[in-house]
Amino acid sequence: MSDPAESPATGDDRSPPSAQRAIDVRTPLIGIESVGPVVQLQFARLGLHSVGDLLKHIPIRYEVEAAEGGTTEVTHAAAATDQPITRSVRGEIQKVRHIPGRRPRIEAVLADENGTVRLVWFNTPWLARRIHPGVRGIAKGRAKLRGGYLEMTNPQWTALLDGEDCPQRAGRLRPIYSASEELSTVRIEGVIARVLTGALAGVHDLVREEVLVRRGLVKLADAYKMIHAPNDVLDAERGRVRLAFDELLALQLAMEMRRWQVRHTMRAPQLPMSGAIEARILGRIPFTLTCDQLRVCHEIANDLAQATPMNRLLQGDVGSGKTAVAVYALLNAVAHGAQAVMLAPTEILAEQHLEVISTMLDTSRVRVCGLRGGMRVADRSVVLQGLASGGFDIAVGTHALLGPDVGFKNLALAVIDEQHRFGVEQRAILRTKGPHSAQVPHTLVMTATPIPRTLALSLFGDLDISSLRGRLPGRTAPTTRVVETSQSHEVYAWLRTRVEQGEQAFVVVPAIDEGARGLKDVASHATSLAAGALRGCRIGQIHGRMTARESDEVIKAFRAGTLDVLVATVVVEVGVDIPNATVMVIEHAEQFGLAQLHQLRGRVGRGGKAGTCILVGDATTEIARARLDAIASSTDGFEIAELDLALRGPGEFFGSRQSGLPPLRVADLSRDLQLLHDAHAEAQAWIGSTGDLTDPRDHLLRKKVLALYGAALGLSDIG
Numbered sequence: 001m002s003d004p005a006e007s008p009a010t011g012d013d014r015s016p017p018s019a020q021r022a023i024d025v026r027t028p029l030i031g032i033e034s035v036g037p038v039v040q041l042q043f044a045r046l047g048l049h050s051v052g053d054l055l056k057h058i059p060i061r062y063e064v065e066a067a068e069g070g071t072t073e074v075t076h077a078a079a080a081t082d083q084p085i086t087r088s089v090r091g092e093i094q095k096v097r098h099i100p101g102r103r104p105r106i107e108a109v110l111a112d113e114n115g116t117v118r119l120v121w122f123n124t125p126w127l128a129r130r131i132h133p134g135v136r137g138i139a140k141g142r143a144k145l146r147g148g149y150l151e152m153t154n155p156q157w158t159a160l161l162d163g164e165d166c167p168q169r170a171g172r173l174r175p176i177y178s179a180s181e182e183l184s185t186v187r188i189e190g191v192i193a194r195v196l197t198g199a200l201a202g203v204h205d206l207v208r209e210e211v212l213v214r215r216g217l218v219k220l221a222d223a224y225k226m227i228h229a230p231n232d233v234l235d236a237e238r239g240r241v242r243l244a245f246d247e248l249l250a251l252q253l254a255m256e257m258r259r260w261q262v263r264h265t266m267r268a269p270q271l272p273m274s275g276a277i278e279a280r281i282l283g284r285i286p287f288t289l290t291c292d293q294l295r296v297c298h299e300i301a302n303d304l305a306q307a308t309p310m311n312r313l314l315q316g317d318v319g320s321g322k323t324a325v326a327v328y329a330l331l332n333a334v335a336h337g338a339q340a341v342m343l344a345p346t347e348i349l350a351e352q353h354l355e356v357i358s359t360m361l362d363t364s365r366v367r368v369c370g371l372r373g374g375m376r377v378a379d380r381s382v383v384l385q386g387l388a389s390g391g392f393d394i395a396v397g398t399h400a401l402l403g404p405d406v407g408f409k410n411l412a413l414a415v416i417d418e419q420h421r422f423g424v425e426q427r428a429i430l431r432t433k434g435p436h437s438a439q440v441p442h443t444l445v446m447t448a449t450p451i452p453r454t455l456a457l458s459l460f461g462d463l464d465i466s467s468l469r470g471r472l473p474g475r476t477a478p479t480t481r482v483v484e485t486s487q488s489h490e491v492y493a494w495l496r497t498r499v500e501q502g503e504q505a506f507v508v509v510p511a512i513d514e515g516a517r518g519l520k521d522v523a524s525h526a527t528s529l530a531a532g533a534l535r536g537c538r539i540g541q542i543h544g545r546m547t548a549r550e551s552d553e554v555i556k557a558f559r560a561g562t563l564d565v566l567v568a569t570v571v572v573e574v575g576v577d578i579p580n581a582t583v584m585v586i587e588h589a590e591q592f593g594l595a596q597l598h599q600l601r602g603r604v605g606r607g608g609k610a611g612t613c614i615l616v617g618d619a620t621t622e623i624a625r626a627r628l629d630a631i632a633s634s635t636d637g638f639e640i641a642e643l644d645l646a647l648r649g650p651g652e653f654f655g656s657r658q659s660g661l662p663p664l665r666v667a668d669l670s671r672d673l674q675l676l677h678d679a680h681a682e683a684q685a686w687i688g689s690t691g692d693l694t695d696p697r698d699h700l701l702r703k704k705v706l707a708l709y710g711a712a713l714g715l716s717d718i719g
């Protein structure tokens with residue numbers, strides 16, 4: 001793997017040159033030529049302690065080194081053309097003048113053995129401290145003759161310390177490292193160059209040779225060399241690709257290990273579906289399931305019949321009918337005399353699910369309870385007792401259901417709605433709530449934010465995935481229009497006509513409080529609408545900082561039709577179902593993520609009438625424009641997720657897992673897609689043949705995967 005510190009040390013057969021001590025990846029930096037206690041501390045502050053750390057400190061980019069020349073030579077070259085020429089000149093600063101004024105400038109004279117060049121910097125006060133007579137360095141920039149005198153304007157300045165060699169690399173690539181004020185990239189480069197050859201002798205591959213050959217990858221030691229001292233850009237890229245592969249392979253091995261461990265070490269109650277049970281369940285659902293829904297139900301039923309715990313992600317657009325699928329699974333557990341829970345990310349949603357499920361089970365013997373944060377002590381203890389004794393079959397609630405005092409008689413299934421609010425940790429807690437320590441509940445995680453295929457593999461590779469892609473009968477996607485802020489009064493005039501026809505509207509703003517970066521906030525916007533464009537309409541407000549009871553009342557009033565317009569933050573993004581709401585206006589639309597906008601607009605047009613979504617926003621950049629256009633022209637959440645990934649990169653999605661997965665340092669999922677697939681295939685084959693990486697040859701690799709991902713993925717060291 002890409003961790004030289006994990007590699008076995010060099011054998012003793014390689015005796016070091018007499019004057020120098022042998023270097024390997026564990027060698028501390030102190031004592032390396034030119035690294036004294038002060039410099040060592042400077043390295044330590046960048047998190048670099050050993051030679052191995054230096055190897056892993058890979059350049060953030062490369063610069064093509066301009067041809068370096070003496071002042072005489074550069075003067076001749078400049079005289080031969082009218083155009084400025086890019087060159088580097090190294091020498092010593094002789095004189096410095098600071099010229100104040102509206103455009104303050106620094107003028108310095110740099111001298112080498114043969115002549116001088118004038119350096120001029122405009123508006124660069126920070127350089128003032130660094131440019132003094134006697135300082136040595138390299139000036140790189142566009143050189144030209146001015147009045148017969150060689151001059152460079154705003155050159156790049158690299159100071160050279162006494163005795164520091166900075167190799168000339170004319171026409172070559174110079175690695176640029178993440179550095180600090182006190183420790184420049186050039187100095188880091190110098191130290192790395194000094195230890196590189198020695199250090200590489202101790203770097204061994206943890207990836208088997210056959211894999212490297214199959215994937216056309218270079219050896220790890222070669223990769224480090226190509227990265228730190230590349231001959232050309234292709235070299236640097238080949239080195240990077242190798243490290244990226246190792247990183248992705250570790251991630252995929254971790255996912256596959258997780259899968260393997262779940263399958264081989266965990267047991268879950270078997271809940272086989274029969275024709276009779278299914279008929280009873282379908283009879284409870286007040287509509288006919290679509291083919292799509294049935295297909296997904298059967299995928300789930302198949303999992304539930306196994307003795308290994310289900311670990312499945314169900315993704316489907318807003319309004320694709322995931323709840324009915326959840327009910328199908330919950331009732332199957334109950335049919336086997338077991339308990340099931342449904343977790344929602346907010347109180348509002350939990351209430352809504354509770355109501356839907358209770359209504360479906362109205363006349364049945366299934367006993368359903370709700371558990372919420374702010375319950376009265378007496379009510380809460382009734383629920384807790386019922387869950388512990390088996391008096392309740394189904395519990396619906398928020399994360400309150402994960403509390404340490406909540407125990408179950410025989411919990412067989414947990415459905416977690418809107419995955420992005422629940423991470424791996426929550427699932428780990430759920431696992432402890434099974435009937436006894438040897439049995440864990442099945443889990444079904446549902447999300448309305450489809451995860452692009454690439455990311456599904458890298459972030460949720462330990463889950464099986466089901467997708468609901470079809471639209472429910474009679475549903476049309478809301479029409480979406482993009483409107484500039486200057487037209488917003490027309491938007492509200494139109495909204496008013498819809499309200500007058502008895503329809504309801506959401507107005508979404510980005511801020512709760514006034515003054516947040518000049519964005520509209522709930523209270524002020526509601527007040528200004530009430531006094532202006534929407535005078536006479538009944539306007540409510542809702543945001544995430546209200547208590548559960550307050551927001552509950554607002555939602556109830558809106559549902560009952562005693563409010564016409566609800567000014568809200570993104571709290572309405574998740575799941576809120578108001579059939580009569582047909583219009584959504586989103587202010588500052590450019591502030592929201594594409595997937596989020598898509599989620600939001602899914603809140604309208606859920607009844608019989610078609611919905612309309614108006615995005616009010618001023619796109620100031622090309623990308624912002626492209627994003628708003630994309631959301632207006634596509635209604636497919638899966639397509640939008642892919643677009644969001646392409647336009648914004650995977651950062652968002654990574655954050656959203658909330659699992660503490662360490663970030664990728666080298667690999668970049670927007671360009672290393674194929675590499676990810678390669679790593680996935682290798683990891684699958686690898687775990688398939690060695691089980692849990694238990695082959696002694698994989699000992700170091702296993703240690704490394706566990707160190708990186710063990711905690712985040714709940715991998716246990718059972719090998």
Ligand code: ADP
Pocket residue numbers: 287288289290293316317318319320321322323324448472473575577
């Ligand atoms: P989501 O996937 O966003 O959770 P829901 O499960 O809330 O979607 O379903 C949206 C609406 O569609 C609900 O009112 C639900 O009752 C209804 N619904 C779901 N499946 C069907 C179906 N097969 N036929 C008719 N209506 C359905």
Ligand code: MG
Pocket residue numbers: 322323417575
């Ligand atoms: Mg839902």
